[in-house]
Amino acid sequence: MCASVLTNVALPTTSATLTLRIIKSFEYRTEKSLVLHGVNLETTTVGELKNIARQAVQTQLGWKPYRNVALDTMKLYTKAHGAKTTNLIINLDHEEWIIDDSSKILADLGFENETEVSLFNRELYDQFKLNPETRWDV
Template structure:
């Protein structure tokens, strides 16, 4: 039985407007695949109390590590635009292989939104 971890998932609704909500997951199995964890998070947020409807119904499809316990935090307000090849979680990997550990924070977002924002990283107020 793999160790259970606490993972914070930052639901990113809009990069331009810095619109995101952190959701904490306890008892996350790090030996599950990224694909399974994404499904677990989707199922959870669809019914989670206190989460505004726009966050529940959004078409999230990609996860990226933002911060790991005892590591340096990024200055970016939503998430770093660097190191995608290292930090974006791949479907077939286990969470451990993807670099997720206890107290890791990951962003959950739509790849298409991220690509548009990354090409022109402007924030709107």
């Protein structure tokens, strides 16, 4: 009988897969996922991860609508096999999951294979928290 391997430990921390949920609009639930393969969680900092994402948004096809958003803040969305929020765009609870220190190493923050993080504009997030209503049906 073969033992199953959980996906969060299926790859080493030196070659993890991360999903960045790039958020353009909280109200309209506009987000696009950027999947990064081969990320070294033991050496990559939060700042480096933000720069990788910003570079992808500026240079890769399909990201043009996101190029005018100041992507300055990251927040943990979920880890593999973890509970997900009921809010489809971002988890509004757990303010401690906001990652403010760009010098922190991802592994030191508990990142593992298949971690999902949101990357967004902090000012837009704070506005949405005050009135978390979606307008996608307008």
